[in-house]
Amino acid sequence: MFYPKSVAVIGASRDEKREWDQGWVGMLLRFGYPGRIYPVNPNASEILGLRAYPSIKDIPHSVEYAILAVPAPAVPALLAECVSACVRFVHIFTAGFAETGTEEGRRLQQAITEIVNNTSTRVIGPNCMGIYCPASGLTFDIRLSKKLGSVGLVSQTGIGARRLCFLANQKGVRFSKVVSYGNAVDLDAPDFLDYLGQDPETRCILCYIEGVRHARQLLKTVRECVETKPVVILKAGLTEGGSGAAASHTASLTGSREAWEAFFKQSGAIRVETLEEIVDQSVALLYTPPLTGHRVGIVGRGGGFGVIATDLCENAGLLVPEHCSETKRQLEQIIPAYAGSSVRNPVEIGLGRSGISKDYSNALKIIASDPEIDFLMTYIDPETYRHYGGLGDWSSELATAISNVIRSTHKPIIAIIPEGHTAEMFSEITETRQKLLDAKLPTFSSWEAAIRAVSKLIRYYEFVSRNNVSNPSEYRTY
Amino acid sequence: MFYPKSVAVIGASRDEKREWDQGWVGMLLRFGYPGRIYPVNPNASEILGLRAYPSIKDIPHSVEYAILAVPAPAVPALLAECVSACVRFVHIFTAGFAETGTEEGRRLQQAITEIVNNTSTRVIGPNCMGIYCPASGLTFDIRLSKKLGSVGLVSQTGIGARRLCFLANQKGVRFSKVVSYGNAVDLDAPDFLDYLGQDPETRCILCYIEGVRHARQLLKTVRECVETKPVVILKAGLTEGGSGAAASHTASLTGSREAWEAFFKQSGAIRVETLEEIVDQSVALLYTPPLTGHRVGIVGRGGGFGVIATDLCENAGLLVPEHCSETKRQLEQIIPAYAGSSVRNPVEIGLGRSGISKDYSNALKIIASDPEIDFLMTYIDPETYRHYGGLGDWSSELATAISNVIRSTHKPIIAIIPEGHTAEMFSEITETRQKLLDAKLPTFSSWEAAIRAVSKLIRYYEFVSRNNVSNPSEYRTY
Numbered sequence: 036m037f038y039p040k041s042v043a044v045i046g047a048s049r050d051e052k053r054e055w056d057q058g059w060v061g062m063l064l065r066f067g068y069p070g071r072i073y074p075v076n077p078n079a080s081e082i083l084g085l086r087a088y089p090s091i092k093d094i095p096h097s098v099e100y101a102i103l104a105v106p107a108p109a110v111p112a113l114l115a116e117c118v119s120a121c122v123r124f125v126h127i128f129t130a131g132f133a134e135t136g137t138e139e140g141r142r143l144q145q146a147i148t149e150i151v152n153n154t155s156t157r158v159i160g161p162n163c164m165g166i167y168c169p170a171s172g173l174t175f176d177i178r179l180s181k182k183l184g185s186v187g188l189v190s191q192t193g194i195g196a197r198r199l200c201f202l203a204n205q206k207g208v209r210f211s212k213v214v215s216y217g218n219a220v221d222l223d224a225p226d227f228l229d230y231l232g233q234d235p236e237t238r239c240i241l242c243y244i245e246g247v248r249h250a251r252q253l254l255k256t257v258r259e260c261v262e263t264k265p266v267v268i269l270k271a272g273l274t275e276g277g278s279g280a281a282a283s284h285t286a287s288l289t290g291s292r293e294a295w296e297a298f299f300k301q302s303g304a305i306r307v308e309t310l311e312e313i314v315d316q317s318v319a320l321l322y323t324p325p326l327t328g329h330r331v332g333i334v335g336r337g338g339g340f341g342v343i344a345t346d347l348c349e350n351a352g353l354l355v356p357e358h359c360s361e362t363k364r365q366l367e368q369i370i371p372a373y374a375g376s377s378v379r380n381p382v383e384i385g386l387g388r389s390g391i392s393k394d395y396s397n398a399l400k401i402i403a404s405d406p407e408i409d410f411l412m413t414y415i416d417p418e419t420y421r422h423y424g425g426l427g428d429w430s431s432e433l434a435t436a437i438s439n440v441i442r443s444t445h446k447p448i449i450a451i452i453p454e455g456h457t458a459e460m461f462s463e464i465t466e467t468r469q470k471l472l473d474a475k476l477p478t479f480s481s482w483e484a485a486i487r488a489v490s491k492l493i494r495y496y497e498f499v500s501r502n503n504v505s506n507p508s509e510y511r512t513y
Numbered sequence: 514m515f516y517p518k519s520v521a522v523i524g525a526s527r528d529e530k531r532e533w534d535q536g537w538v539g540m541l542l543r544f545g546y547p548g549r550i551y552p553v554n555p556n557a558s559e560i561l562g563l564r565a566y567p568s569i570k571d572i573p574h575s576v577e578y579a580i581l582a583v584p585a586p587a588v589p590a591l592l593a594e595c596v597s598a599c600v601r602f603v604h605i606f607t608a609g610f611a612e613t614g615t616e617e618g619r620r621l622q623q624a625i626t627e628i629v630n631n632t633s634t635r636v637i638g639p640n641c642m643g644i645y646c647p648a649s650g651l652t653f654d655i656r657l658s659k660k661l662g663s664v665g666l667v668s669q670t671g672i673g674a675r676r677l678c679f680l681a682n683q684k685g686v687r688f689s690k691v692v693s694y695g696n697a698v699d700l701d702a703p704d705f706l707d708y709l710g711q712d713p714e715t716r717c718i719l720c721y722i723e724g725v726r727h728a729r730q731l732l733k734t735v736r737e738c739v740e741t742k743p744v745v746i747l748k749a750g751l752t753e754g755g756s757g758a759a760a761s762h763t764a765s766l767t768g769s770r771e772a773w774e775a776f777f778k779q780s781g782a783i784r785v786e787t788l789e790e791i792v793d794q795s796v797a798l799l800y801t802p803p804l805t806g807h808r809v810g811i812v813g814r815g816g817g818f819g820v821i822a823t824d825l826c827e828n829a830g831l832l833v834p835e836h837c838s839e840t841k842r843q844l845e846q847i848i849p850a851y852a853g854s855s856v857r858n859p860v861e862i863g864l865g866r867s868g869i870s871k872d873y874s875n876a877l878k879i880i881a882s883d884p885e886i887d888f889l890m891t892y893i894d895p896e897t898y899r900h901y902g903g904l905g906d907w908s909s910e911l912a913t914a915i916s917n918v919i920r921s922t923h924k925p926i927i928a929i930i931p932e933g934h935t936a937e938m939f940s941e942i943t944e945t946r947q948k949l950l951d952a953k954l955p956t957f958s959s960w961e962a963a964i965r966a967v968s969k970l971i972r973y974y975e976f977v978s979r980n981n982v983s984n985p986s987e988y989r990t991y
Contacts, residue, residue, distance in 0.1 A: 276833030277824035345754035355754030377761040
């Protein structure tokens with residue numbers, strides 16, 4: 036499914052500009068899909084330089100994957116033709132089925148379900164975006180990264196999946212395989228998860244689910260996945276209103292809140308609530324070495340953010356303990372007693388730019404060797420540098436300083452760089468974040484996001500260790 | 514204090530480039546402070562074109578406000594000179610007092626406390642950024658907005674206050690008066706709040722507090738403020754670790770968690786946990802008409818964000834009820850049944866660009882007139898437009914559509930526009946957000962932030978109505 040040698044696009048437009056800009060044939064060409072592309076349109080002989088066929092039956096080669104992008108009423112007949120032509124996988128992009136809540140929509144959905152039942156054709160959808168797989172050249176948006184990654188995403192929502200992929204790309208997360216599967220008349224979450232669980236290219240699985248037909252099957256599959264790789268799940272539609280919304284969106288039956296609470300307890304999946312949180316959680320999973328404890332050393336670059344951060348940490352079940360006396364002694368030697376500095380935990384290195392590389396990395400090293408500290412969180416606000424002597428090449432200095440520390444300690448370090456408030460700062464911060472991610476440092480844009488992701492990560496490693504599943508360090512990938 | 518006719522800068526640098534870039538004299542000149550500026554430096558006769566004086570005693574005019582920016586050990590003697598010279602207010606920028614936790618720091622702090630006791634000189638600080646007041650030309654960062662606003666900020670942290678002001682400026686919040694007051698040896702939170710509570714230029718008060726000397730006084734003052742304007746408070750240092758951090762930051766005694774829980778219950782202040790949340794809460798307060806109920810109509814522009822949003826709303830105590838049948842009937846006439854659309858609550862207008870102005874504003878109007886709905890929340894992801902037919906001038910179209918709706922209904926409308934993931938999108942979104950704010954629409958960058966702020970706003974209006982304090986609609990200001 037993820038590596039088809041040929042793709043037919045049923046419903047390719049004769050309007051070539053439109054097809055190039057927004058159509059599936061245009062998408063495949065522009066994203067660099069290397070296999071054969073067969074546009075299907077009864078009124079065209081050529082589309083975007085490719086030979087077009089009146090119907091799937093007329094294609095003289097075998098077709099492994101077809102995309103159905105035609106009005107809903109036309110779907111059943113064309114799907115039946117795909118089945119006759121032994122197409123292996125059909126992605127039904129078209130919406131307008133049971134999610135509309137109309138009799139006609141339900142009837143059409145029932146029809147396509149019956150057409151594929153007991154055939155060798157499997158369906159993704161309808162009402163979904165299908166597949167994004169950078170390695171094979173399939174995508175649902177040409178602006179998504181072509182870089183290969185190790186994260187799998189199984190998402191019942193399509194637009195949400197696209198937003199999630201964009202956000203993730205921006206934050207250093209790349210994908211192995213993404214599937215948006217909508218109403219799930221045939222292939223459903225457990226099928227995709229089962230595959231990704233065994234896929235050696237996938238080290239971490241993200242999941243957005245509204246409803247699932249076989250809940251027991253899902254539990255079994257997720258448990259199996261968690262034995263070899265972490266699974267993050269956003270289960271939407273658990274409130275009364277949310278359940279109704281899911282019915283309109285993907286015609287899903289969402290299940291009871293109690294059943295899902297039990298599901299999360301038993302499965303070991305990491306539970307999240309928003310798309311943004313899925314992304315943050317995947318950054319934490321990909322970039323953080325296994326966390327063995329919850330005692331955090333906080334290192335700021337001056338100012339009082341440490342007080343807020345400490346409260347957030349301790350409210351989330353982390354501890355911000357006192358340093359041992361040796362740590363304090365060593366810190367006192369390098370941290371000058373001036374504006375905004377402190378050698379206590381949270382440590383504030385001070386506002387000046389002077390310490391950006393040497394003092395800062397020395398302080399991180401000293402704290403990392405404190406036996407009372409399990410991991411470090413450090414806050415870097417570029418504004419501070421800009422104010423105190425200009426930014427210069429602070430992001431390179433910072434990345435060098437931190438890489439230097441990472442090489443000298445096994446303790447995890449987590450960075451928080453707040454969002455910029457101008458377009459210029461936005462670009463600088465994106466670049467800096469990328470440098471830190473290249474140095475294998477998990478990087479978040481707020482204390483709140485970082486602390487939430489990290490405390491869930493700790494609970495995940497506790498589950499892993501309690502249930503004696505495989506070594507979490509093997510999950511690490513960049 | 515906020516409108517001094519003259520300012521002395523004690524410790525102005527002879528290095529004119531440095532003073533221009535980073536010094537207080539440079540800041541006053543660059544920000545356009547219109548009063549008299551007296552640089553004080555025993556080794557200079559002129560600084561940045563202004564006559565410099567060896568000491569405050571040598572200035573032949575009265576000085577209303579002095580900024581002390583000299584090393585901590587020099588502060589007591591120079592402060593004593595200010596007292597002798599009858600300077601009305603002294604902002605001690607210098608750090609290195611009780612917050613260092615050293616004997617010397619505590620001794621110096623005690624000394625300055627005694628020097629000003631029973632004199633006519635009042636002190637802000639030490640260890641703080643002082644005042645930002647766009648109307649009088651005082652600031653602690655020249656990049657802060659010169660536009661006048663109606664929000665007052667009382668902040669014990671300085672760097673945090675600056676970050677908060679930047680964030681707030683970017684999100685459409687402008688300030689009347691900001692004070693960063695650090696260790697508070699003399700003037701403390703209740704003094705500033707008492708002033709802002711009575712200040713006609715201030716319609717809403719934000720507050721970051723680590724500790725306060727007279728807690729009962731604070732409760733009394735905040736209660737009085739809440740009678741005429743909303744007060745938002747971030748109380749930092751309530752965990753064990755946070756309390757220690759506050760001691761190192763501003764030498765504050767933070768008080769017990771129980772006492773502060775009681776404080777929030779009794780005072781009617783809106784409680785928040787992060788700087789980002791203070792900003793979101795102030796956007797909600799400034800731009801949202803009074804909220805009279807918790808039944809929300811959600812309007813998306815396609816995709817499944819409505820399911821997540823509905824869950825978040827209902828988990829936060831809001832309700833996403835079914836529309837009345839007349840609303841559904843009217844919506845069915847304008848919303849086509851295709852990809853991603855739904856006439857149920859949450860309504861999804863659909864993905865196409867076609868409906869951006871007419872259908873969208875009509876749908877908002879129909880829902881706003883539903884008696885089952887108290888207010889609307891609408892989600893706008895620019896990616897959707899970019900994908901389906903290009904962005905064009907979508908932000909103007911959107912602003913026009915929404916202004917059009919706002920004029921036709923009294924029901925509050927709240928917009929969510931997610932952050933962009935490229936610098937170009939960042940600029941576009943900032944510009945769009947500004948247009949929506951100009952149209953008096955409260956705008957947030959995530960569902961989570963919007964829902965949190967709005968549900969706290971509803972609880973605030975409930976408090977106001979229960980306690981029969983003044984009409985909340987009078988708080989509205991833009």
